[in-house]
Amino acid sequence: MDNFTFYAPTYFAFGKDTEQDTGKYVRRFGGSKVLVHFGGGSVIRSGLLDRVKKSLEAQGLAYVELGGVKPNPRSGLVYEGIELCRREGVDFVLAVGGGSTIDSAKAIAAGVVYDGDFWDFYQGKPVDNALPIGTVLTIAAAGSEGSPDSVITYEDGMYKRGASGEGLRPKFTILNPALTQTLPPYQTACGITDIMAHLYERYLTNTADVECTDRVIEALMLTMINEAPKVMADPNDYQARANILWAGMMAHNNCCGVGRTQDWASHDIEHELSAIYDCAHGAGLAVVMPAVFTYNMHHNVMRFAQAAVRVWGCEMDFEHPERTAKAGIDALRRFLVSIGMPVNFAQLGAKEEDIERMAQCACYGDARQGTIGGFVPLSKKDVENIYRLML
Amino acid sequence: MDNFTFYAPTYFAFGKDTEQDTGKYVRRFGGSKVLVHFGGGSVIRSGLLDRVKKSLEAQGLAYVELGGVKPNPRSGLVYEGIELCRREGVDFVLAVGGGSTIDSAKAIAAGVVYDGDFWDFYQGKPVDNALPIGTVLTIAAAGSEGSPDSVITYEDGMYKRGASGEGLRPKFTILNPALTQTLPPYQTACGITDIMAHLYERYLTNTADVECTDRVIEALMLTMINEAPKVMADPNDYQARANILWAGMMAHNNCCGVGRTQDWASHDIEHELSAIYDCAHGAGLAVVMPAVFTYNMHHNVMRFAQAAVRVWGCEMDFEHPERTAKAGIDALRRFLVSIGMPVNFAQLGAKEEDIERMAQCACYGDARQGTIGGFVPLSKKDVENIYRLML
Numbered sequence: 085m086d087n088f089t090f091y092a093p094t095y096f097a098f099g100k101d102t103e104q105d106t107g108k109y110v111r112r113f114g115g116s117k118v119l120v121h122f123g124g125g126s127v128i129r130s131g132l133l134d135r136v137k138k139s140l141e142a143q144g145l146a147y148v149e150l151g152g153v154k155p156n157p158r159s160g161l162v163y164e165g166i167e168l169c170r171r172e173g174v175d176f177v178l179a180v181g182g183g184s185t186i187d188s189a190k191a192i193a194a195g196v197v198y199d200g201d202f203w204d205f206y207q208g209k210p211v212d213n214a215l216p217i218g219t220v221l222t223i224a225a226a227g228s229e230g231s232p233d234s235v236i237t238y239e240d241g242m243y244k245r246g247a248s249g250e251g252l253r254p255k256f257t258i259l260n261p262a263l264t265q266t267l268p269p270y271q272t273a274c275g276i277t278d279i280m281a282h283l284y285e286r287y288l289t290n291t292a293d294v295e296c297t298d299r300v301i302e303a304l305m306l307t308m309i310n311e312a313p314k315v316m317a318d319p320n321d322y323q324a325r326a327n328i329l330w331a332g333m334m335a336h337n338n339c340c341g342v343g344r345t346q347d348w349a350s351h352d353i354e355h356e357l358s359a360i361y362d363c364a365h366g367a368g369l370a371v372v373m374p375a376v377f378t379y380n381m382h383h384n385v386m387r388f389a390q391a392a393v394r395v396w397g398c399e400m401d402f403e404h405p406e407r408t409a410k411a412g413i414d415a416l417r418r419f420l421v422s423i424g425m426p427v428n429f430a431q432l433g434a435k436e437e438d439i440e441r442m443a444q445c446a447c448y449g450d451a452r453q454g455t456i457g458g459f460v461p462l463s464k465k466d467v468e469n470i471y472r473l474m475l
Numbered sequence: 476m477d478n479f480t481f482y483a484p485t486y487f488a489f490g491k492d493t494e495q496d497t498g499k500y501v502r503r504f505g506g507s508k509v510l511v512h513f514g515g516g517s518v519i520r521s522g523l524l525d526r527v528k529k530s531l532e533a534q535g536l537a538y539v540e541l542g543g544v545k546p547n548p549r550s551g552l553v554y555e556g557i558e559l560c561r562r563e564g565v566d567f568v569l570a571v572g573g574g575s576t577i578d579s580a581k582a583i584a585a586g587v588v589y590d591g592d593f594w595d596f597y598q599g600k601p602v603d604n605a606l607p608i609g610t611v612l613t614i615a616a617a618g619s620e621g622s623p624d625s626v627i628t629y630e631d632g633m634y635k636r637g638a639s640g641e642g643l644r645p646k647f648t649i650l651n652p653a654l655t656q657t658l659p660p661y662q663t664a665c666g667i668t669d670i671m672a673h674l675y676e677r678y679l680t681n682t683a684d685v686e687c688t689d690r691v692i693e694a695l696m697l698t699m700i701n702e703a704p705k706v707m708a709d710p711n712d713y714q715a716r717a718n719i720l721w722a723g724m725m726a727h728n729n730c731c732g733v734g735r736t737q738d739w740a741s742h743d744i745e746h747e748l749s750a751i752y753d754c755a756h757g758a759g760l761a762v763v764m765p766a767v768f769t770y771n772m773h774h775n776v777m778r779f780a781q782a783a784v785r786v787w788g789c790e791m792d793f794e795h796p797e798r799t800a801k802a803g804i805d806a807l808r809r810f811l812v813s814i815g816m817p818v819n820f821a822q823l824g825a826k827e828e829d830i831e832r833m834a835q836c837a838c839y840g841d842a843r844q845g846t847i848g849g850f851v852p853l854s855k856k857d858v859e860n861i862y863r864l865m866l
Binding site for chain 2: 085086087088089090091092093094095096097098099100102261292293294295296297299300302303304306307310311323324326327328330331334339342343
């Protein structure tokens with residue numbers, strides 16, 4: 085295990101009706117003038133936005149609103165939000181929605197208190213300071229509700245890049261599983277896939293002796309595998325939604341990723357897909373992960389075999405561990421198909437002729453240094469090969 | 476899963492030499508005049524106390540010292556510490572040692588800013604405010620380094636009682652696995668047992684649909700079972716020490732105990748033993764746990780069977796699940812014996828003639844209401860029966 089620091093000072097309020105306390109938590113964490121940031125119509129139609137605004141009003145909190153966040157959130161709205169916050173003297177950013185809304189809120193919160201272009205943070209500058217952020221989460225997926233990370237698509241060139249830093253950890257997060265019950269099955273499945281990816285990205289490490297975090301990652305994967313079929317069969321299964329919601333937070337607040345190298349090749353390779361084709365991030369990951377893992381399997385067969393045995397219930401083939409490793413990747417693919425995820429380029433609307441351009445952008449675009457991935461450093465040629473496995 | 480809140484804003488610095496940054500963290504979290512609180516000779520002999528004091532001096536931080544914390548820390552030293560802090564204008568309490576030192580430091584930190592008797596907190600008053608606390612941990616065991624809890628023995632009557640509250644969460648904790656390498660095998664094993672107990676106390680729940688936290692608890696138990704033999708065989712196994720240290724924190728910061736009823740009968744029953752006989756808390760728990768679990772097994776056979784299968788590798792007896800449940804408890808007992816823990820009253824120096832008195836004190840002493848335990852409410856008669864199982 086490597087040296088590390090871990091600091092996750094987000095206050096979580098979990099359970100039924102907890103969104104009614106939003107105003108109370110904004111006040112507790114120092115807000116007086118709030119930007120309420122959200123996406124499209126679902127939080128309006130469901131009445132959630134109204135309930136949240138009422139809880140702000142009940143605390144005597146002033147607020148301004150900025151809706152319109154899209155999946156794969158974009159830089160344009162971030163610039164608009166920064167301007168709005170400065171003009172209105174906002175001192176707290178509240179995201180009501182999913183990972184895209186939270187990531188957009190984080191970018192705004194960081195940008196408001198920064199003299200330069202907020203995009204600097206998405207080119208590697210750590211975010212030490214930002215306006216305080218709160219979140220009311222509506223989908224188990226991105227883990228942004230408990231993480232110090234944000235991903236934004238830069239519209240001039242459609243680059244998708246991530247920022248990170250302690251300033252981006254939400255001060256509080258409201259997790260009401262009932263809010264996720266109205267999600268369509270496809271979005272639910274995309275969220276489940278994203279959570280599985282966050283776990284695999286940490287699992288694929290070159291650090292030895294990481295038993296504790298290995299086991300916790302496996303525990304969270306097992307939770308997802310057990311609970312996912314329940315919510316696919318019955319979207320109103322509150323308890324399964326609750327287990328997925330907490331697992332999704334734990335999968336990405338990094339309590340299970342500390343002290344080890346991590347991979348993130350699948351995310352980097354997927355980001356090109358969702359940036360260009362605007363597919364759902366989770367759907368892209370469903371196509372990308374089996375390809376990346378198949379390509380990288382021989383780098384550490386035993387690690388994939390461990391996942392196969394402990395997580396996917398495969399029997400260990402002691403004579404041919406690589407068969408076990410492969411069986412685990414196959415089991416992951418079957419799981420993703422079972423929840424309705426795509427498996428190839430065609431299903432994403434992706435095109436073979438874009439492969440070279442995407443590999444170029446993944447490896448060299450916007451401050452990248454020629455390789456991606458912490459598990460196996462992947463060159464542009466490798467990334468092209470991996471994209472071809474998805475055809 | 477029940478509604479819950481979770482807030483664990485402790486900054487963890489984990490790894491080799493991290494104690495050299497103690498002063499930096501004290502300053503970051505607002506300290507200017509520090510109480511350095513510690514126990515006996517080991518932190519002096521090892522040079523740890525000197526290194527910590529040097530790091531305070533390097534930051535220009537003034538400090539006063541209070542040593543002498545004993546295992547099963549006592550109220551007398553707490554009163555002394557409160558007086559000292561007030562007299563010297565201390566604004567930060569730094570614990571250098573194990574769970575006893577941290578718990579004593581927490582009691583002092585709460586008492587300094589409270590007008591009444593600090594013991595009020597150990598009779599149920601939540602600790603909302605306290606001086607900021609930092610810890611440099613020397614043993615994986617109590618989990619106090621990341622928890623909002625503290626246990627103190629009241630010397631007038633030798634009651635052992637717990638306090639809790641957000642004010643007791645350390646602001647930072649230094650976790651250097653190398654500091655735990657010098658622990659004698661018996662203390663190492665006591666710590667391992669305490670960690671296993673923290674996991675079982677949460678595992679034994681009456682809340683349904685807690686897959687996620689069940690799985691994480693099992694993951695941490697599996698970690699302990701895998702890593703414990705390594706440190707017993709080689710106390711200098713840094714990596715095994717590291718895995719145990721992180722697992723011990725996660726076992727008790729409550730990330731795996733949220734949204735579910737918990738038990739704590741084993742702790743309550745053990746506290747009487749260590750209060751009277753001054754045995755090590757972990758050693759007491761090794762004797763208590765199998766007795767409590769055997770007594771309570773029929774309340775929920777399937778829960779014990781689940782632990783047996785998933786954690787202890789027992790085969791499920793589908794016709795006789797109670798046999799599987801019992802096999803899991805037997806496996807726990809064998810594990811505890813394998814690391815050198817006692818199994819009965821005689822080995823603890825405990826006496827049959829004290830059983831009635833201990834059961835009385837556990838169930839009725841000092842603000843108790845007649846029963847203990849969240850899994851099965853245990854009356855005084857039940858507790859007597861359980862003590863008799865340990866003879």
